[in-house]
Amino acid sequence: MNDFSSALLAALALVLQLDSDLAEIVFLSLKVSLVAVSGAALIGMPLGAALALFRFPGRASIVVFINALMGLPPVVVGLAVYLALSRAGPLGVFGLLFTPTAMIIAQLILVTPIIAALTRQVIDDLWREYEEQFCSLGAGPGQRIMALLWDGRFSLMTAILAGFGRASAEVGAVMIVGGNIDHVTRVMTTAIALEVSKGDLALALGLGIILITLSLVVNGASFLISETARRNHG
Amino acid sequence: MDRNEAKSILPLEFRQVSFEAGGKRLIKDLSFRLEVGARTIVIGPNGAGKSLFLRLCHSLIAPSSGKIIWHGAHGYDPAPFQAMVFQRPVMLRRSVAANIGYALSLRKVPRRERPERIEEALRMTGLNRLANYSARVLSFGEQQKLALARAWVLRPQVLFLDEPTASLDPAATHDVEELINTIHQAGTRIVMTTHDLEQARRLADELLFLHRGRLLEKSAATAFFTKPENDLAQKFIAGDLLWWKRGEDNRKQISEGTTK
Numbered sequence: 473m474n475d476f477s478s479a480l481l482a483a484l485a486l487v488l489q490l491d492s493d494l495a496e497i498v499f500l501s502l503k504v505s506l507v508a509v510s511g512a513a514l515i516g517m518p519l520g521a522a523l524a525l526f527r528f529p530g531r532a533s534i535v536v537f538i539n540a541l542m543g544l545p546p547v548v549v550g551l552a553v554y555l556a557l558s559r560a561g562p563l564g565v566f567g568l569l570f571t572p573t574a575m576i577i578a579q580l581i582l583v584t585p586i587i588a589a590l591t592r593q594v595i596d597d598l599w600r601e602y603e604e605q606f607c608s609l610g611a612g613p614g615q616r617i618m619a620l621l622w623d624g625r626f627s628l629m630t631a632i633l634a635g636f637g638r639a640s641a642e643v644g645a646v647m648i649v650g651g652n653i654d655h656v657t658r659v660m661t662t663a664i665a666l667e668v669s670k671g672d673l674a675l676a677l678g679l680g681i682i683l684i685t686l687s688l689v690v691n692g693a694s695f696l697i698s699e700t701a702r703r704n705h706g
Numbered sequence: 707m708d709r710n711e712a713k714s715i716l717p718l719e720f721r722q723v724s725f726e727a728g729g730k731r732l733i734k735d736l737s738f739r740l741e742v743g744a745r746t747i748v749i750g751p752n753g754a755g756k757s758l759f760l761r762l763c764h765s766l767i768a769p770s771s772g773k774i775i776w777h778g779a780h781g782y783d784p785a786p787f788q789a790m791v792f793q794r795p796v797m798l799r800r801s802v803a804a805n806i807g808y809a810l811s812l813r814k815v816p817r818r819e820r821p822e823r824i825e826e827a828l829r830m831t832g833l834n835r836l837a838n839y840s841a842r843v844l845s846f847g848e849q850q851k852l853a854l855a856r857a858w859v860l861r862p863q864v865l866f867l868d869e870p871t872a873s874l875d876p877a878a879t880h881d882v883e884e885l886i887n888t889i890h891q892a893g894t895r896i897v898m899t900t901h902d903l904e905q906a907r908r909l910a911d912e913l914l915f916l917h918r919g920r921l922l923e924k925s926a927a928t929a930f931f932t933k934p935e936n937d938l939a940q941k942f943i944a945g946d947l948l949w950w951k952r953g954e955d956n957r958k959q960i961s962e963g964t965t966k
């Protein structure tokens with residue numbers, strides 16, 4: 473108990489003083505997850521919209537594949553990316569293993585299915601409601617997608633935040649492909665895993681506090697977005 | 707594209723049109739012509755196929771058999787010259803003005819002309835006060851007026867209206883009827899459904915009576931209301947087309963009535 477409270481105090485001190493090691497780790501975590509989520513949104517949103525709007529051969533298999541990917545344990549994704557990026561792997565020549573880029577790729581693969589699946593749901597619901605009106609007004613395929621993405625903007629923002637939540641909380645995949653190298657690929661979750669096993673509770677707790685705060689901020693933002701949407705657009 | 711820039715897409719002709727869904731024939735062998743000019747009102751009991759009929763006219767659904775032909779000779783797409791107001795208004799998650807603006811942008815009305823036309827449509831429907839509200843917080847009646855504004859702003863040659871006053875109060879109903887007359891006088895062909903026989907009397911030049919997917923009668927309004935030819939239509943306007951009385955009739959008569 474005494475151990476724990478002194479560790480907690482030390483952790484708070486680290487956070488409040490903006491300890492440089494800690495800041496570096498936090499900064500890298502945010503950078504990796506933000507880039508991964510942006511990429512996932514750029515791929516996942518049009519993909520999800522296309523799956524909702526168009527009927528094409530192979531559509532059903534893609535939907536099943538995406539849903540399967542959503543439930544995949546991150547370590548498995550990590551393993552797959554590791555094999556692809558390792559020296560002997562198909563992408564080995566790029567020498568990306570144990571770099572932040574490798575972690576971005578892993579998180580991108582984890583988050584894209586979530587954003588695509590949620591987007592598909594949002595756009596599908598909206599389309600059911602709008603279809604006849606849009607056909608009546610003569611909206612072409614491109615105009616439909618743009619209008620639906622815009623009208624679904626609040627739900628889509630929460631989908632992106634959900635993706636960010638999954639990316640920043642994930643540990644297994646980035647541990648495998650990043651290697652948790654100090655000053656290079658050490659992010660919050662992998663640092664916590666390491667520091668706890670070393671017995672340095674202060675840094676682990678400090679990072680834990682930041683992760684909890686981040687999660688609260690993300691979920692708070694989600695909540696505010698849906699409230700605004702409800703209030704403004706019923 | 708304005709109504710005035712093109713020749714009329716009318717007449718519209720149905721040739722033996724049937725529509726099936728879920729294994730049922732919902733529209734049965736419907737043939738008729740929609741000529742230039744008049745206001746056509748479609749009446750018939752719930753489930754008669756009135757909404758399906760409007761959807762067929764507006765090419766939202768395709769006939770299972772038969773042909774629907776818009777003034778064949780022109781060779782251009784009639785869709786941009788039509789508009790429709792649905793029984794349940796569909797409001798985009800945008801402001802009232804933006805809902806109208808979006809319709810204009812889809813019909814490629816130049817950007818600089820839009821504000822004026824939006825303004826005019828809002829003024830006509832008395833919605834100016836609500837221009838910046840989100841369309842989805844409007845009352846059902848206000849949404850119905852907005853749907854009418856959004857359709858009218860396109861200056862269609864033909865306007866399909868599916869029970870446009872079904873949930874309006876008497877004053878608003880009166881307003882919308884005036885509006886429909888204004889639109890008609892400006893040269894737009896009106897085709898609408900209603901359950902309100904008094905409204906049909908007030909607005910109709912021509913009546914279509916639908917019953918269980920069949921067009922049982924098409925006649926001029928005065929003739930129809932003096933004495934419909936079809937006996938089911940007669941019962942309908944007398945308020946006598948009641949389901950518990952139908953059992954007494956034979957099968958043929960239930961679905962087609964008799965025409966003298």
Ligand SMILES: Nc1ncnc2c1ncn2[C@@H]1O[C@H](COP(=O)(O)OP(=O)(O)OP(=O)(O)O)[C@@H](O)[C@H]1O
Pocket residue numbers: 727728732750751752753754755756757758759793
């Ligand atoms: N997609 C569909 N599949 C199966 N049945 C349908 C479908 N669409 C409509 N129907 C049926 O067709 C019939 C006619 O429907 P429609 O909506 O045209 O009636 P309506 O005359 O407009 O009725 P109301 O006055 O209640 O609006 C109804 O019995 C309806 O249940």
Ligand SMILES: [Mg+2]
Pocket residue numbers: 756757758793868
């Ligand atoms: Mg109907």
